[in-house]
Every structure is written in C-alpha cells, then in structure tokens.
Amino acid sequence: MDIKVNKRQGQLLNDTIAQWQQQQLIDNQQAQQLRQSYQIISFxxxxxxxxxxxxxxxxxxxxxxxxxxxxxxxxxxxxxxxxxxxxxxxxxxxxxxxxxxxxxxxxxxxxxxxxxxxxxxxxxxxxxxxxxxxxxxxxxxxxxxxxxxxxxxxxxxxxxxxxxxxxxxxxxxxxxxxxxxxxxxxxxAQDHYLFWGMNIPLRFAIVGALIIGLSASLKYNSRLLFLHEATLFIGLMYFFNALWMLTIFGNYDSLSAWSHIKQIELWGWSVAMMLVTLSAIFYGIKNNNPLIRAFGIIFLLLCLYSRYFEFFWGTLHKALFFAILALSFWGIGSRAEKIWQLGNKN
Known part of the structure; x- marks a missing residue:
C-alpha cells in the first residue's frame, strides 16, 4: 500500500533519494522502488x-x-x-x-x-x-x-x-x-497587581517555565510520552508571551506607575528576552526541535519590532534600522554557513 504524503514531504523524500543515489548508497533500481512506495497528494x-x-x-x-x-x-x-x-x-x-x-x-x-x-x-x-x-x-x-x-x-x-x-x-x-x-x-493579592512581588506577566513566565519542565519529564515516561509535544507547546506559549509582555510593561504594580517610567528603564527585560530567544533558536537547531526553534525565531523578531517602535520610531530612519538588522543577521548566517561547511568536510 502506497504511503500518501503532501507536496512538501514528497519533495523532501525525492531530494533524500537523489542524494543517496549521488553518494552511491543505493542503485537506480532501489531508488525507483523507493519513489514508487509513496504517492504525492495534490491537496x-x-x-x-x-x-x-x-x-x-x-x-x-x-x-x-x-x-x-x-x-x-x-x-x-x-x-x-x-x-x-x-x-x-x-x-x-x-x-x-x-x-x-x-x-x-x-x-x-x-x-x-x-x-x-x-x-x-x-x-x-x-x-x-x-x-x-x-x-x-x-x-x-x-x-x-x-x-x-x-x-x-x-x-x-x-x-x-x-x-x-x-x-x-x-x-x-x-x-x-x-x-x-x-x-x-x-x-x-486582594485586587493588587502584585502577588509575592510578581505582576501577571511574571507569574505566567514562571507557570510557562514549570510547564516546559513538565514536558521534559514526560519524555521519560512511556505512558505519558504522547502528551510531551502538546505540553511543550503550551509551556512555550505561556513563557514567551509573558516574557514579551515583561519587555513592554516590566514588573510594575499598576498601570499608573508604569506610565511614568521611560521605556529604556526596561532594557534588562529586553536583553533577557534576546538571550532566551537566541538560546531557543540554537537549541532547536542543535537538537532538531522545530517547535522550540520556531518560538525562538518568532519572538526574537517580535522583540526586535517592539524595541524599534519603542526606541527608534521617531529618531532613526526606518530603512537604516532594518538595514542594521539585515547586516547583523547576514553576519549570523555567514558564520553559521562556515560552521556547516566545516562540519561537512569532517
């Protein structure tokens, strides 16, 4: 019985079989048999x-x-x-x-x-x-x-x-x-914004971190392994959304207190989020975890866009800001490409 795959999966299988042929891991007959073992569906x-x-x-x-x-x-x-x-x-x-x-x-x-x-x-x-x-x-x-x-x-x-x-x-x-x-x-908290010194975003950051920890423990339980990915998704959703809110509002106890501060005073939360998102991206790439990698990329971009609107919207030209971002990510991509090429040589 043929396996039915979508176009993206079919392209991946075709490329993999072609690479195996090129490396002479399989012959032409085996490649043809593999290609006939699956069917690409149009929708x-x-x-x-x-x-x-x-x-x-x-x-x-x-x-x-x-x-x-x-x-x-x-x-x-x-x-x-x-x-x-x-x-x-x-x-x-x-x-x-x-x-x-x-x-x-x-x-x-x-x-x-x-x-x-x-x-x-x-x-x-x-x-x-x-x-x-x-x-x-x-x-x-x-x-x-x-x-x-x-x-x-x-x-x-x-x-x-x-x-x-x-x-x-x-x-x-x-x-x-x-x-x-x-x-x-x-x-x-009796209608106050802080509970044990934490506002709502900080509380949810802790809840998210705990749920992420729970998802990690589920990997070692064969009976509950089926819940691992869903638990990780909810934990990441709680954690990264809360962390992003902290970069905007900080850990202040009221909207009136927050309205009197300068956004630059929250730079510590922005640095923390940048480090966390970059760590998530590298962890996701290293361990082939697309879910963590995707959250890292999405919230890194969200953090950068937020900082742009906070600090540079009225002072720095928009083209210059995104040009700086483009150069920085070009540098990261070039460095990653060199590391990848060194790995292939070995």
Whole structure:
C-alpha cells in the first residue's frame, strides 16, 4: 500500500533519494522502488480537516465563555426551564460523562478518524465547563471563590486527558491551569497587581517555565510520552508571551506607575528576552526541535519590532534600522554557513 504524503514531504523524500543515489548508497533500481512506495497528494485534506475542527472548537469555546461568564444568562436559563441549579449541575455532569464514553466508543469503532475522534471529546469538555457554571449557582457553592469553579473542571480534564489518552482534553487542562493561576493569585493579592512581588506577566513566565519542565519529564515516561509535544507547546506559549509582555510593561504594580517610567528603564527585560530567544533558536537547531526553534525565531523578531517602535520610531530612519538588522543577521548566517561547511568536510 502506497504511503500518501503532501507536496512538501514528497519533495523532501525525492531530494533524500537523489542524494543517496549521488553518494552511491543505493542503485537506480532501489531508488525507483523507493519513489514508487509513496504517492504525492495534490491537496492535504487531513490538514483541512484539522483546521476545520479547530475553527469549530474555537467557536464553541467562545460560546461557552460567553455562557459561563454571563451570570444573568445562566440564571435566565434556570428560570425558563424552572429547574434548580443543583439538578442542572447533576444533569450536565451526567451528559458530559456520556459524551466522553461516546467519544471512547467512537474511537474504538473508527480508530482511523483521529481528528474527528479528538473533536468529539470537546463536547464533553464543553458540558463539563457548563456543569461547573451551574454549580456556582447552587446553594452549596454560593460562598466559594471563583477560582474553585475553574479548578474543578481543570482537575477533571487532567485526569480524563491522561486516562483517555486525549491530547485535546489535556490541552484544555493546561489552559485551565493558566486561568486558575490568574484567578487564584489575583484573589490572594486582594485586587493588587502584585502577588509575592510578581505582576501577571511574571507569574505566567514562571507557570510557562514549570510547564516546559513538565514536558521534559514526560519524555521519560512511556505512558505519558504522547502528551510531551502538546505540553511543550503550551509551556512555550505561556513563557514567551509573558516574557514579551515583561519587555513592554516590566514588573510594575499598576498601570499608573508604569506610565511614568521611560521605556529604556526596561532594557534588562529586553536583553533577557534576546538571550532566551537566541538560546531557543540554537537549541532547536542543535537538537532538531522545530517547535522550540520556531518560538525562538518568532519572538526574537517580535522583540526586535517592539524595541524599534519603542526606541527608534521617531529618531532613526526606518530603512537604516532594518538595514542594521539585515547586516547583523547576514553576519549570523555567514558564520553559521562556515560552521556547516566545516562540519561537512569532517
């Protein structure tokens, strides 16, 4: 059975086989057999399916956020159907459980439909969040703080993501962790911007670093290895976004305090981000990790653009600024090319 690959993958395979021929590692007959073992598809339908499901999920997320966040809407629904919030909580919890069970059975019957099977679990995630929203309106939970209603579904997602081996549910669990940290630390800070001397971006930088550490530990656990890349992605997203925000706002306790400083006073955060992004790029290249490399490149450029708008927009000519950047990256590229050529000679 031929392997189906997209155009980019097919080009890579063709180039690899041609290089093997040139190095006389395989003969012409073997090269022809290898080329006939795969088929290049003109359109990546799987990628379209992935994007379609993610767009659908994003729309569902927005609808759930609007539903759960709107206390009046939930109360109105309760009055319309004339059902106590406790009954709605139990009912929606049962429905969520049934949806997860249905997703498992569907995966058993159609294991090849990986994208739609994962998307099915989202409906269980959705109803679990709704159940937590109804729980917040019960008599039992009237005096619980808001972060509890984020922690409960997050803990459920963590357990279900592992037990059902669902990357999608695990991703929602990690997103819930970030939302819970934000809500809980804001509550403990008593409406101040700082918690233990840290503002929100600095807190998320630490959360991101911890999640990145968690992803590294998952590599050594065969049972949880399937969660490694998704965990690394969320950790990098938290960490680099938070670090970029620190280069703009610093670790100040209020917007009024930040508005009275000069941006040059935050140069330390900019230097730190430059070092971190360059380290991520070199680590990603050395260890062939495209995810870390991509985050490093994207946020290095983002940092440079941010510094340009902060320091040089009104003083340095735009063409000159980008010419300096071009020369600097040309130098880095030339140096990297020399190192690569030395490696090939050896």
């Amino acid at each position: 990546d339908w799987k990628l379209l399916a992935v994007y379609s499901f993610w767009i659908a999920i994003a729309c569902f997320i927005l609808s759930v956020i609007l539903l759960v966040a709107d206390d009046y809407l939930i109360a109105l629904i309760s009055r319309l159907i004339n059902t106590p919030a406790s009954v709605l909580t139990i009912t929606s919890t049962i429905i969520a459980g049934l949806l997860f069970v249905l997703g498992v059975k569907r995966r058993q019957h159609y294991p090849e439909k990986t994208v739609s099977n994962e998307a099915m679990f989202f409906f269980g995630v959705l109803i679990t969040a709704v159940a937590s929203g109804f729980l917040s309106h019960t008599t039992l939970a009237l005096h619980w703080r808001e972060s509890v209603f984020i922690l409960i579904p997050t803990a459920i997602y963590l357990v279900i993501g592992i037990q059902l081996r669902s990357v999608l549910v695990w991703l929602f669990a990690l997103l819930g962790v970030g939302l819970w940290v934000l809500t809980e630390t804001s509550y403990l």
